[in-house]
Amino acid sequence: MSLLQATLLAGRLSGSVRSTSTRVVLGCAAAAWVALSVPRPGGGQGAGEMGVAHVHHPHTVPPVAAEVVDPWSLAWIGSWLLMVVAMMWPLTIPSVGAITRSSFRGWRMRLGVVCLATVTILWLAVGLAGAMFARTLSVPPGSVWWQLAFVCLALVAFRSSWRSRVLEGCLRLPALAPGGRRGVVTATRAGMLTWRRCALLCGPVMLAMAIGHSLVLMVFASLAAWWEAWHPRAWRDPVPVLLIAGAGAWIAVAALLDGRIGHA
């Protein structure tokens, strides 16, 4: 990239955050990143030790105590929501912008919030389902195998021609009513479509983190999803693939060095 191109891009980027809705969404996402990055008492980042419960397996002799994810704990829900705000909210900016521009003045903020709330609730539901599934399988928090399995699934999905086609289609929003009950309904529909796009972009990696995660995976997954969202027609773009593969390699190497592979 030449200096001229970089200057132009910087100018456009600064222009892109001029709208209030974009600033609010990015501000919330930045705050969530900070919250997730703050070390917790007892070690680890905020998101790394999501709601852990001690479960006793009554049929195991002798009884053993194993740690599993507790998706109904406030800690898990709080961490998961922070993750959604940090990683997924930036992906909603085009939709929220379109909604606010299509709305009557008095409805702009409200309908934008409806869209964001829809995306967040759907992600919460998916996260809860993923964590419940992990709990059913007695997957321990931070399981390396669980994370690697979903990272591999994400890498396979990148090769799918259908995924590329659906991603292109997901850019389309329905007719957006400018206010009233219909405005709420169409903003909800827009939120659902936006969520579908987010899920296609990084659903498997989000599920990988349903049992806890490292900040590294979160950063790499976010960069991959944001990159792909900004380059939706880049056919078989290697950048997000390399980012996700890099995250997978990091998890595997870190686990090997810690001696966790084989025990997790």
Next chain:
Amino acid sequence: MARTRHDIATVSLGKVADAETQAWHPVLDTYARGVELMRALPAEDPESWQWAANTHGVPVGTPLRPAWGQCAHASLFFLPWHRAYLAWFEGTIRKLTGDDGWGLPYWDYSDPDNPDAVFLPAEFRVPTRVVDGEAVPNPLFDPARNEGPIPGEDIDIVQALAERRFVGGVPDVGFGGTDRDRRFGDVESTPHNWVHVDIAGLMESPATAGQDPIFWLHHANIDRLWEVWLSLPGSLRLTDPGGGSAFLVTQWQSAIFWFGSEQSPSTYTMDDVEDLSSVKMGYEYESIELPEASAEAIAAAREPVPVGGSGFPLDEAQARWEPVAASFNLDSNEERDLTFHATPRGLDEAPPTRLVLEFAGVRAVVPHAAYVVEVRSAPDAEPHRAGRFATFGLAGTPPEEERNYLVDATEVLPDLVAEGWTGGQLSVKLVPEEGRPDSDDPDRAIHVQQVTVYAQTS
């Protein structure tokens, strides 16, 4: 090697009787042979006619493949996608015919200096042609088409070429598209959509249009109009400063179009597409000069380039627009009063400088080819013709397929104001356009999910 895409008028025999009995110009002869060779291949072959057509759209009920049904209509990528698509198709014809110098001709139906331009070229109107002294079926012929003339209003290129921006917002669209999908850019609305519905037959639907040999010449002309627009002083490309947001520019620059086999597709980057002299394009148009009358009309209609800059950045330009009224579930031929939502600006205090109506989420099973939008300042007032739109994209596609149409009603604003209109409400009605073969067909209709009135105040 730069190949020339010729104006069909310079390579056509001109008269139907001659096209049926005389030898064709090599450009059209190669095209006809190429179409025949492609049609002889099975649909599963990426070099076949059916594959090429299905890449654009597939008839309802056809099992879809990832490489099929890609047409980028009502999208920012309408022009670049079709440019790459044509280049890929052109390459197939060259490969199958062995004519490496062949270039796809274009049909300039808007040429005011050629009175025959509004008719289908003669070579596309004859069921047979003569090859080696024998009459053989003409692969360029399709009996289902209208042969013309195409009405002048449908192929008027002034409004599209007068638009300075490549990309606009909603409701003020640009030459090539908008910053939101599902909206037609100016050149896609007129002449593109109108020519499709005027020719009818296979051309009437995006699902089948690629099967008609005239489709490719029509799109070559649309592609040429892009070059014409670029050559006009003051045209603001998406990638120019102020031309679009960082998000749109990144989307644009990183786009890669792919055609053919899913396993080993032919790919075209935006750099390839934007440079006609690139290896993957390698063509030039016989002419991108406008006839004098058209050039003058466009220059007069074009917004002047602001002193010291390119004008409002896109987001600021959009901020000057506001939705002021909306209504839902309107059927064609049904009149609806739209009550205006109070705005801080108060339209009664400051009449809008521009007024645009959006018909969003339009669906149909069998639509009329075109609709006229009538507005009244009050239910008992005289109707004014605010604008019109062609329904290309609704016919021949699944009933759940949706399109959005924007109609600029600014021209009737003085009439409305003269009647004492204060912006409190507006009556809107969609009626089938008169004078068309389907105008009186009672079984055709469209359903509009949402009508929105946008106003711009100074």
